[in-house]
Amino acid sequence: MQHNEEKTCWNCPAALLKGNVDFRACGQSIAVIQNKISEEGLLIECTRRPELGMFEPSITFEQCPEWRETQYGYLLKEMRVMILGIDGYLGWTLALKIAKLGCRVSGIDNYLRRNAVAEKGSKSVVPIADMETRLKTAKEQHGVDIDFRELDLLDRDELAEYLREVQPEAVVHYGEIPSAPYSMVDAEHAIRTQHNNTLGTLGVLFLIKEICPEANILKLGTMGEYGTPLTGRPIFEGLFPADAVLTWRGQEWSMGGELTPRDPASFYHVSKVQDTFNVYEACKYWWLRSYDVMQGVIFGVHTEEVAAHPDLRTRLDVDEWFGTVINRFVAQAVLGIPLTVYGSGEQIRGYLALEDAMECMVRLLSSPPEPGQYDVVNQLSQLYKVKELAEIVARVGSRRHGLTVRIQRVENPRIEADEHPFLVVAKKLRENLGYQPKTPLEVEIDRMFTLLLQPRVRGRLESVRDTVFPKTWWSGEHKETMTLEVYEPGTHVMAGYSPDLVVSDHDGDE
């Protein structure tokens, strides 16, 4: 059974529900809608099957000839998907994957990521082709046509024109500056981050409302929006579950359906939280539908599609601003730099491999929320402590690649809890969307070592050596980050809190 086979026209971006339902805010809609159906016979039209005329929105994906079965569930045939930020680490990878699955992929990018990395004196250590070459190679290697427009998402007139031309049925919004340290460099970087991210997203929402209101919006958020509450209260998937109750002064209130607290950890994370509210409100005001994807930290370089040809490779950054922790650890191991663990290294975060992240995105594309529904998924495979990751990278590097890897604890330039409980709920992708993590951490780390040890890549890595060590202090101070301790892998025991990941309703049952 496919995870989305019983979804119906309510979930299909080809169904024209707008104007047919008097929709009210998230969490209050179902009763209103059911009432409408049973009493008044709600009817819709389909943009893909106009010959059906008006009909009840109850055709299931399994029954509808416009939805085709794939290994990730039913997928709308030739779904028109526009990726904002298609040139990036995730954007390009996803473009290839879904184009191969039969989606009609379009995308915009203004090369902000390439330029921002260059501005900080770094570059992708895996060489990446220019967009023209990428598109040409994608056609040659995978037989797919991807339509690209060099475009800043803040240029709303141009973007509006492109959206009108494409009429996307899904919009994947990766078009943001994705770096906490970058946003903490100084006022200029913080403002640039929030301007691009928050105002860019707000503008995009207005355009989607105007041009393609039925589109499934996959908005990339981050697990970092939630922070790491020291009480250890659960990190739900964006919204409180139906049975959550607030107790105060002997009285109880249901919290079901309300947004959970956010506690961002940088001005970048603040921009994501602002996005959350803007997307939430847009769904409420205009019936847009969105998944806010609270993504864990991505690692890795591999998908079948990007690995098919050197000119199809996606970028890999290892500098302190744009590199993610596991990728940076592998790079440090190759460079012979002791792996930089901040503070105690007891910070717990959620992680997933690039390949798994892409599968999650395909599954989210395959199962759009209902009109007006703002939904949130916590997209991660596993929780790890930072110093645990350092141990794993060191182990793979030494055992599989013969490297001598050491670990260093450095001063933590960030304002964050070094030690904290972390109880994360990440059920929806697994329970509702059929996702199971496929790429073991060690396997992906091994792939990265293999790639980064190639002479050409290693040479590029050497050239960005100076960007690897952390220098950006959340306090705004300009100072060196001191090494507190250098140690051999396997010599430090894990202490403190244990990561606690809930992936099903049965977790924790006796």
Added chain:
Amino acid sequence: MKPKAAIIGLDGVPIHLLEDLAQRGVMPHTKELIKQGNLMKMRSSLPANSAASWSSMITGTNPGTHGVYGFTDFIPGTYTVSFHNSHKLKAPPFWSTAPEKRVLIINLPAAYPAQPLNGTMITGFVSPQLEKAVYPPDLYPRLRDGGYEVDVDASLFKKSVSLFLQKLEETLDRRTRVLDHLLEKDGYDLLFFVVTGTDRIEHHLWDAYADGTHDQHPEFLGFFKKVDDAIAHITSKLDPDAPLMMLSDHGMGPIETAVNLNTLLREEGCLVTGDTPRKNFNNIREETRAFASESSKIYLNHVDRFPRGSVKPEDTPKIQGELVDLLSGLRYNGRKVVKAVHLKQDIFRGPETGDAPDLVVTPENGFSFKTGLFKESLFEEDFLSGAHTEDDAFLYLRGWSQDDRLPEHPCIEDSIHVFRKLIGEKLDAA
């Protein structure tokens, strides 16, 4: 230029109502017309709903030929109810068989969206968007700006009876004004005007008609007086001896009790439903043998028609027989509920019978059928007070030659053939 002939439709008006109101002086113009012509009882279509019956009327064919069995049917391979639209009509309407004649059609039910024709068309209920209910399209802005409404929002009745009645009258007034405007602007060979407020008021206030002491009795009669005025107004646009046909698509009778057919089928083990979040036909499980839809239609859960179909072709007659027995035997307080159960093969003829319901049920006087899937009680009160009847619609003809024979027991699909004969030479000669 005056139209040379006209058809006036009075949706849902039974012959006895027309005769009664004519006799009582509520409809004096109609009384006069009756004197001048032939009025006879006419059978509606089976099922007796406006979509099937008006489609039979305009095509002169049985639902098995025109393919319209109601306002809804099931999208093949699904349990999804799709709404009727004019593209689904499989037989040609009468105006398309004489394309040289200019026709003006106002408020014809089940004709949405309006399709191109030689003349003008404003479709009647149900027309979700006025813009698509109009041909030629350049008429739309005028209708929109003039506040033209295809139908009165029936839910108004619950909120305010007086506002509902006021809206019924306003809608009829606007329609006749549009008629005046169109006839002034252009010439037509044939006028076809349908009054649908009659059906609406009868559904909601049949009790007010039947009961002289009812609060809304005067308003009920008052509306039919307006209808009579409209008939007079329309006929004034014709020459006094111009061929005229008036007809209703079905009749109407009182409701005392509503019967939930799917509840009966569930209680008897014929219908088994699951529990998806939405209360639609997707809840039908494989064990289901039959289910009812749109008041009087019963479908077998055919293996080759529905996603979880389980009834094999060879089992159809047996299950039909069981359902006839079940329905025929249904009693409420000792009274028989079902007047007749018609088998598909007995009532439908033509190439479109594949989509037909397997059985059509008609109620005894005083009962109405409902087909909600999850109703608990078999019997309940109906919020309407009037229900369609299939055997007492009317057909009226002015200008019929006494030399010609009329069908003895006309049915609605005969009406357009009769009309052709009525206008025949006169229209050609003009």
